[in-house]
Amino acid sequence: MSQPPVSITCTGLTIRFPVYGVDAKSLKKSLARVAVGGKLGRHFGSTDVTALQDLNLELKAGDRLGLIGHNGSGKTTLLRALSGAYEPDEGTIDVHGRIAALLDLSLGIDLSATGYDNIRLRGRIAGLSAKEIEARLPEIAEFTGLGPFLAMPVKTYSAGMQARLAFATATAVECDVLLMDEWIAVGDADFQKLAHKRLLGLVERAGILVLATHDVDLLRLYCNKVMRLEGGVASEVTDIRKLDELLAA
Numbered sequence: 001m002s003q004p005p006v007s008i009t010c011t012g013l014t015i016r017f018p019v020y021g022v023d024a025k026s027l028k029k030s031l032a033r034v035a036v037g038g039k040l041g042r043h044f045g046s047t048d049v050t051a052l053q054d055l056n057l058e059l060k061a062g063d064r065l066g067l068i069g070h071n072g073s074g075k076t077t078l079l080r081a082l083s084g085a086y087e088p089d090e091g092t093i094d095v096h097g098r099i100a101a102l103l104d105l106s107l108g109i110d111l112s113a114t115g116y117d118n119i120r121l122r123g124r125i126a127g128l129s130a131k132e133i134e135a136r137l138p139e140i141a142e143f144t145g146l147g148p149f150l151a152m153p154v155k156t157y158s159a160g161m162q163a164r165l166a167f168a169t170a171t172a173v174e175c176d177v178l179l180m181d182e183w184i185a186v187g188d189a190d191f192q193k194l195a196h197k198r199l200l201g202l203v204e205r206a207g208i209l210v211l212a213t214h215d216v217d218l219l220r221l222y223c224n225k226v227m228r229l230e231g232g233v234a235s236e237v238t239d240i241r242k243l244d245e246l247l248a249a
């Protein structure tokens with residue numbers, strides 16, 4: 001049976017987070033003065049933040065969507081929702097295609113396991129079979145540049161070494177839908193060059209890219225569409241050539 005083409009469809013997507021242990025009234029007053037964050041409100045008697053409100057989105061193969069917006073406007077929440085990490089409180093999310101979510105690279109790294117075992121673990125989480133993992137292991141190991149350290153527990157690594165391992169494993173899986181929270185730059189100068197090339201390859205091969213970033217140069221380089229979030233409310237998806245208009249709005 002043929003697979004449906006790669007696509008993302010969100011209808012009326014609303015995501016709320018409960019806010020515990022705060023005085024709702026005073027929080028609401030202080031938030032009224034800031035441009036950041038989602039909307040505070042009360043649902044079913046408890047206080048919550050609406051991180052995304054009634055969002056509609058339709059993307060198909062070839063779409064490279066840049067997400068812009070102030071801190072706390074809902075960009076990461078949308079990416080996590082698309083990755084399947086958050087369920088909608090209202091509305092629907094429908095994603096067709098294999099997803100790679102480069103959102104929190106260190107998530108799922110087991111510090112007491114070796115580098116090799118972490119590659120295997122990450123591969124399993126990404127849906128690869130044991131056979132597929134073993135076939136890719138040499139390339140991933142080579143890319144990390146960690147050599148004999150891969151046989152040692154990750155807790156003995158420096159922060160940069162851990163980042164190399166996490167990046168190499170997270171980017172080893174082919175995907176149809178690539179979700180990214182800022183462009184990833186890890187490791188030292190040499191590794192950053194290699195990482196950039198590897199990331200570019202993933203971006204080019206992915207059917208759909210959704211990239212949240214505050215960097216307008218990156219948006220112009222890699223995106224053909226843009227959407228602005230403000231307090232969890234999304235603008236229309238527009239052509240990247242209208243970025244300046246959207247930023248000025």
Ligand SMILES: Nc1ncnc2c1ncn2[C@@H]1O[C@H](COP(=O)(O)OP(=O)(O)OP(=O)(O)O)[C@@H](O)[C@H]1O
Pocket residue numbers: 017018036037038039049050051069070071072073074075076077078
């Ligand atoms: N796990 C959570 N629990 C409670 N509130 C949350 C949680 N995650 C996000 N929020 C709230 O949801 C809103 C949207 O946050 P989100 O992280 O999606 O913003 P963002 O646009 O990615 O911001 P930034 O540009 O700073 O990364 C914010 O008001 C934030 O406080």
